[in-house]
Amino acid sequence: MKNFVEELRWRGMLFDIMPGTEDFLNKEMVKGYIGFDPTADSLGVGNMVQVMTLLHFQNCGHKPIALIGGATGMVGDPSGKSAERNLLDEETLKYNIACQKKQVERFLDFNVSGNAAEIVNNYDWMKEFSFLDFLRDVGKHITISYMMAKDSVQTRLDKGISFTEFTYQLLQGYDFYYLWKHHGVMLQIGGSDQWGNITTGNELIRRKDGGEAYAICTPLIKKADGTKFGKTEEGNIWLDPKRTSPYKFYQFWLQTSDADAEIYIKIFTLFDKEKIELIIADHKTQPHLRLLQKELAKDITVRVHSEEDYNNAVKASEILFGKSTKENFEQLSETLFLEIFEGVPQFNINKSVLNDGILLADLLTDSTQALPSKGEFRRAVKENSLSINKEKITDAEKKISASDLINGKYLLVKRGKSENYLLIAE
Numbered sequence: 001m002k003n004f005v006e007e008l009r010w011r012g013m014l015f016d017i018m019p020g021t022e023d024f025l026n027k028e029m030v031k032g033y034i035g036f037d038p039t040a041d042s043l044g045v046g047n048m049v050q051v052m053t054l055l056h057f058q059n060c061g062h063k064p065i066a067l068i069g070g071a072t073g074m075v076g077d078p079s080g081k082s083a084e085r086n087l088l089d090e091e092t093l094k095y096n097i098a099c100q101k102k103q104v105e106r107f108l109d110f111n112v113s114g115n116a117a118e119i120v121n122n123y124d125w126m127k128e129f130s131f132l133d134f135l136r137d138v139g140k141h142i143t144i145s146y147m148m149a150k151d152s153v154q155t156r157l158d159k160g161i162s163f164t165e166f167t168y169q170l171l172q173g174y175d176f177y178y179l180w181k182h183h184g185v186m187l188q189i190g191g192s193d194q195w196g197n198i199t200t201g202n203e204l205i206r207r208k209d210g211g212e213a214y215a216i217c218t219p220l221i222k223k224a225d226g227t228k229f230g231k232t233e234e235g236n237i238w239l240d241p242k243r244t245s246p247y248k249f250y251q252f253w254l255q256t257s258d259a260d261a262e263i264y265i266k267i268f269t270l271f272d273k274e275k276i277e278l279i280i281a282d283h284k285t286q287p288h289l290r291l292l293q294k295e296l297a298k299d300i301t302v303r304v305h306s307e308e309d310y311n312n313a314v315k316a317s318e319i320l321f322g323k324s325t326k327e328n329f330e331q332l333s334e335t336l337f338l339e340i341f342e343g344v345p346q347f348n349i350n351k352s353v354l355n356d357g358i359l360l361a362d363l364l365t366d367s368t369q370a371l372p373s374k375g376e377f378r379r380a381v382k383e384n385s386l387s388i389n390k391e392k393i394t395d396a397e398k399k400i401s402a403s404d405l406i407n408g409k410y411l412l413v414k415r416g417k418s419e420n421y422l423l424i425a426e
Contacts, residue, residue: 001061032187033065042240070123176201246309253297
């Protein structure tokens with residue numbers, strides 16, 4: 001049996017640990033759980049830290065349990081938040097839970113003998129729990145002063161916290177107690193912002209039954225520049241391909257800085273220490289090749305999506321950022337082509353204007369206003385900074401016809417290094 005705590009330690013995934021936990025884990029197979037908040041119909045890459053923690057836990061010979069918070073999702077956790085969260089209705093929560101279950105099942109082994117993973121829903125034991133019973137069986141064991149001392153509460157006192165969110169720590173604490181009492185779960189794991197909620201569970205186990213349980217928390221992952229991990233200018237990076245395409249998912253990892261990639265490859269892959277050290281060493285000899293980012297992006301894209309999605313993402317990247325032609329773009333499916341240029345300014349044109357050919361200057365100024373004026377167009381041509389379908393434009397009198405369209409529909413315009421426009425002929 002591998003040492004789980006040591007595995008977390010060298011991967012940079014250990015933030016705090018309750019005394020005695022490491023020794024206890026080294027004695028026998030232990031059941032441990034992590035809670036997931038079903039406020040969306042997909043997990044994000046931020047949740048992947050905890051998914052990977054459970055996966056490492058299982059690979060070290062222990063039994064991982066993913067708790068989907070069907071009950072606590074109706075309440076709202078104040079940890080790490082500055083404002084009250086909107087509550088979701090039961091139908092939305094059920095849908096979100098079903099979607100998240102499918103994603104978790106892609107990573108953990110639910111069939112291995114001895115320590116097969118499980119998924120539980122705290123709504124199953126909370127749905128018949130009356131308010132009076134909860135006050136009698138749970139509330140009387142935890143004092144107000146104990147609850148008030150939690151950071152998650154203290155940080156919200158000035159702005160206000162509802163009684164609903166104030167009592168969240170009791171609900172999470174009871175989850176730990178219930179799983180400890182009825183399923184023999186001895187360990188709860190969570191992010192560092194959950195430490196207060198986790199230890200409430202340990203306290204409840206001690207005060208109600210005189211029992212003992214253990215806790216570990218992982219660090220909150222941030223980028224090297226201090227910004228929040230898992231978010232871009234466009235928003236969250238999701239595991240669901242309908243929310244974040246495999247191409248954009250791959251690009252998220254590929255575009256990480258060297259400093260971030262050295263951290264992420266330890267957390268988000270299953271590579272052993274020796275292999276990771278070799279990858280980092282190779283990368284440092286030729287950093288411009290981005291070997292570290294490529295290994296990271298490949299591993300996690302294949303596991304979250306598929307080998308085919310990864311290959312398509314690589315192909316699209318090579319076409320977009322390398323030397324390519326209109327024919328190269330036509331090798332991509334229309335779906336992947338549009339994914340690449342999602343968010344790029346788009347202009348619709350009437351396809352009939354291309355029948356006899358139209359001056360590119362007129363197309364980009366009068367017909368679409370992709371460029372503000374013909375003077376700006378001529379300046380771009382003179383500067384050699386304008387391209388159509390990745391081919392430089394050197395002739396200010398160039399005409400465009402239907403035969404120039406990618407797949408008979410699209411025209412890709414690029415000005416300078418970063419200005420892209422997509423013309424759509426219909």
